[in-house]
Amino acid sequence: MKGMMMGTIKRYHIVLLLMLTVVLAACRPARNRGPTPIPTNTPAPISTPLPLVPTAIPPGVAENPLKVALVAFDAEAAAEQVEALQQLILDEAGVAVEILLVERYAEALAALCSSVGQDVTAAWLDGIAYLAAEAQGCGDPVLAIVRDVDGEPSIGDTGQVIVSATFGSNRLSVLPTRTFCRLGVTDFYSWLLPLLIFEANDINSDSFAGVVDYEDTESLISAVIDGDCAGTGIASATLNQLIADDESIRDGVRVAATSAPFPYGILTMPIEVPLGTRIALINGLEAIAEDEEKSAILYPFLGQDDLDTVNVEAFAELRDFMAETGVDLAQLGN
Known part of the structure; x- marks a missing residue:
């Protein structure tokens, strides 16, 4: 029992000694560092106001349609x-x-x-x-x-290059050295789209004997049927409508190529x-x-x-x- 008490007292003395060490260190007088410097006034920085930035007006409102x-x-x-x-x-x-x-x-x-x-x-x-x-x-x-195309909704139409049945072929290869016809240089289905189809099939339009413009679709298709034109381009829906109005057109032309639908x-x-x-x-x-x-x-x-x-x-x-x-x-x- 006495030994236990002595151990407890010893631990108490060690803890007390450590506490005194900390306290005395904190209370130790500071070394002489000379006179305390007199504080000086520090001027406050003057800020420069930023330029105003106009608020962006989103599109779709009256001020910015x-x-x-x-x-x-x-x-x-x-x-x-x-x-x-x-x-x-x-x-x-x-x-x-x-x-x-x-x-x-x-x-x-x-x-x-x-x-x-x-x-x-x-x-x-x-x-x-x-x-x-x-x-x-x-x-x-x-x-x-x-x-609506033939009673069915569609977001686009395919284009076709057709050739005259007088040549007995439905291949694009009948076109070189012969006359190609169109509605005009800026017409999409009769000229611009055929040019794309030619590019995809390695057909050089410079190899044509000539390119002739027609005023309307009806006269253009008649020229292809008669063999005056080797071929032309046309929207699929337009060709289908022409055939529906005149079934003989079906026998006068051959479809040589069809594009993807164009919206x-x-x-x-x-x-x-x-x-x-x-x-x-x-x-x-x-x-x-x-x-x-x-x-x-x-x-x-x-x-x-x-x-x-x-x-x-x-x-x-x-x-x-x-x-x-x-x-x-x-x-x-x-």
Whole structure:
């Protein structure tokens, strides 16, 4: 018992000694460091006010309407309905827009790809212009024009190169050294699309004996049937309609090549359009297209029977077709 008490007392002394050591060290007088320096006044720094930065106004409001560039389906009728459509979209979608009517898809593409800051433009593009926009990262597809073809809804039409049955072949190889015909140098289905098909099939258009322009589709098809033209290009739906009206045309031509479907029109939005504005505009345009009276105002601009939401996957076949042509879409857009 005594030993236990002695051990307890010893531990108590050790703890007390350690505590005294700490306290005495803390209370030890400081060494003479000389007189305490007199504090001096330090001038407070004067801040320079930053210039005011104006608050960015998002596109789609009255102070900054979202521009929408498009090539009108019926330019004359559309020009008379611009203000009516702008008001209709504001009422249905709550989005302020400024409709820009342009003559070529290249202009719409340029406006789309120039979107920056508060100056933002969405655009309705054709298939090639859309792929060029995609290659340059200018925007995303959100809506496609739908048209009824033979009673079925479609967002695009294939193009075909047809050759005269007088040559007894349905191959593109009958075209070199012979005359090719078209509706004009800027016509998509009779000339621009055939050029793409020729590129994909190693056909050199310089090898043709000549290229002749015709004023209308009917006279052009008659010239192919008669053998005056070795071939031409035509939209599949147009050829089907001609055959439905005159069955003899079926025996006078041969389909030598068919392209991927080319969209009638794709609404493409740049990333500068806020998500809420984007959704509101999509929903508003779809509502307009579904209403018989309101869609009549939209029709001169788009020639739509309906509108459908889309994403990049909707154009995979077209993308593959263009890849076969070897055309540099980014360079084409520039």
